[in-house]
Amino acid sequence: MTTRRNFLGYAATAVGAMPFAGAALAQTSSSTSSSGSASNAAPKAAASAASGYGASTANKELDIVSLPRLKDDFKAAIPKAGYVFVTGAKGDEWTLRENRRAMEDFRIMTHRLTGVSADNIDLSVEILGQKLPFPFFVAPMGAHRMVHEEGEVATARGAGMAGALYCSSGASNKTLEQIAEATTGPKWFQLYFNQDVNVTKSLLRRAKDAGYSAIVLTADALGPGTPDEFRAMGMPFRSDMTFGNHDPAFGGTGNFLDQKADLTPDDIKMIKDETGLPVIVKGILRGEDVDPIIAAGADAIQVSNHGGRQIDGVPGAISALPLVAKAVDGRVPVIMDSGIRRGIDVIRALAMGATCVAVGRPVLYGLGVGGAKGVQSVLESLANELRSDLLLTGARSMADLDPSYISMTGASAEMQKG
Ligand SMILES: Cc1cc2nc3c(=O)[nH]c(=O)nc-3n(C[C@H](O)[C@H](O)[C@H](O)COP(=O)(O)O)c2cc1C
Numbered sequence: 347m348t349t350r351r352n353f354l355g356y357a358a359t360a361v362g363a364m365p366f367a368g369a370a371l372a373q374t375s376s377s378t379s380s381s382g383s384a385s386n387a388a389p390k391a392a393a394s395a396a397s398g399y400g401a402s403t404a405n406k407e408l409d410i411v412s413l414p415r416l417k418d419d420f421k422a423a424i425p426k427a428g429y430v431f432v433t434g435a436k437g438d439e440w441t442l443r444e445n446r447r448a449m450e451d452f453r454i455m456t457h458r459l460t461g462v463s464a465d466n467i468d469l470s471v472e473i474l475g476q477k478l479p480f481p482f483f484v485a486p487m488g489a490h491r492m493v494h495e496e497g498e499v500a501t502a503r504g505a506g507m508a509g510a511l512y513c514s515s516g517a518s519n520k521t522l523e524q525i526a527e528a529t530t531g532p533k534w535f536q537l538y539f540n541q542d543v544n545v546t547k548s549l550l551r552r553a554k555d556a557g558y559s560a561i562v563l564t565a566d567a568l569g570p571g572t573p574d575e576f577r578a579m580g581m582p583f584r585s586d587m588t589f590g591n592h593d594p595a596f597g598g599t600g601n602f603l604d605q606k607a608d609l610t611p612d613d614i615k616m617i618k619d620e621t622g623l624p625v626i627v628k629g630i631l632r633g634e635d636v637d638p639i640i641a642a643g644a645d646a647i648q649v650s651n652h653g654g655r656q657i658d659g660v661p662g663a664i665s666a667l668p669l670v671a672k673a674v675d676g677r678v679p680v681i682m683d684s685g686i687r688r689g690i691d692v693i694r695a696l697a698m699g700a701t702c703v704a705v706g707r708p709v710l711y712g713l714g715v716g717g718a719k720g721v722q723s724v725l726e727s728l729a730n731e732l733r734s735d736l737l738l739t740g741a742r743s744m745a746d747l748d749p750s751y752i753s754m755t756g757a758s759a760e761m762q763k764g
Pocket of ligand 1 (some may be wrong): 483651653708
């Protein structure tokens with residue numbers, strides 16, 4: 347029998363979203379910004395929000411120094427519940443920290459006198475038949491109404507304004523149709539496989555009808571993943587949120603929480619049969635898992651530890667990337683997320699075998715501080731930083747990057763020895 351405690355724990359799993367009647371609302375917000383960049387401070391929507399939760403209602407361009415620095419402005423812009431929910435991770439949050447520390451194991455080996463100049467830099471990549479203006483996209487993340495009143499509709503609009511691919515989470519508060527309509531850019535749909543196969547099939551049909559061009563199957567969200575601090579606060583999800591895709595008020599069916607945990611490669615086949623769309627399997631951290639996934643028809647593999655939100659103690663995603671890329675051996679594209687904050691992080695990942703990467707939490711910082719325009723600012727700021735970093739690396743295009751641009755050290759190098 348599902349106890350209330352288990353239920354809440356499970357609900358907040360991957361997801362990160364949890365609409366249940368009677369949830370304690372966070373009425374307070376953290377009040378200080380240590381970044382000192384007052385120009386980015388967004389007004390809280392305290393009085394205007396119907397729920398009284400006080401999510402951001404901002405919509406403004408941001409003057410971004412760097413994505414890590416934006417975290418302080420994010421803290422000041424949204425209720426504490428939303429800040430803890432987004433920035434927290436599982437257990438002792440070692441993996442969360444390791445995602446960043448492990449980046450330092452990948453030292454950039456610059457090439458000189460390569461004739462590269464700011465005018466002939468090319469950041470574009472192609473993946474699954476889709477041309478992207480820069481080699482990153484918006485990672486699937488649930489429950490954007492914990493951050494902004496408009497939820498995923500604002501995030502998707504901002505991604506479209508930057509020309510970025512938006513991956514819509516199966517745990518969104520808005521419906522996949524509302525989100526598809528909001529973005530002018532390319533879009534993928536991330537599926538949480540439901541125990542009721544008819545619910546899963548209906549989600550897949552709707553995603554295809556709404557114009558999503560690929561399905562991301564998240565494989566690592568198998569149980570509770572709630573940050574300790576969020577639990578200590580009493581799981582303060584806002585009471586007026588729902589999982590949009592399952593909300594009967596919007597024609598949805600099924601219970602989002604009835605997720606299928608015992609996934610197998612056959613589930614990949616089912617998605618492909620049902621939609622005819624490419625399937626990306628997200629949450630892979632070891633080479634041995636790759637063969638059955640590709641044999642079942644997966645079209646791409648996404649190396650990810652879910653930003654440390656699922657299981658603490660797994661290695662940094664960048665450390666796992668070379669192992670997975672080696673096992674994939676060019677058969678399908680490899681994508682990576684978890685810990686991307688800087689232009690040089692993108693260079694590290696692409697040099698080690700990724701075709702592109704996904705950006706998670708910093709997009710939500712932009713959403714909280716600046717709404718749709720803030721999301722656009724985040725993506726454009728990362729593209730600008732990448733352009734400058736690529737120039738300094740000595741590479742002209744993303745295709746130029748290979749392992750010769752990296753010296754791998756420390757724990758990441760140790761891992762490759764097996
Ligand atoms: C608030 C939040 C909600 C998330 N929800 C989902 C989700 O619904 N589905 C999913 O596959 N991943 C989800 N993720 C994980 C992201 O897709 C991505 O793997 C992670 O954010 C990468 O870590 P980083 O943001 O620290 O770079 C979520 C992450 C955050 C921060």
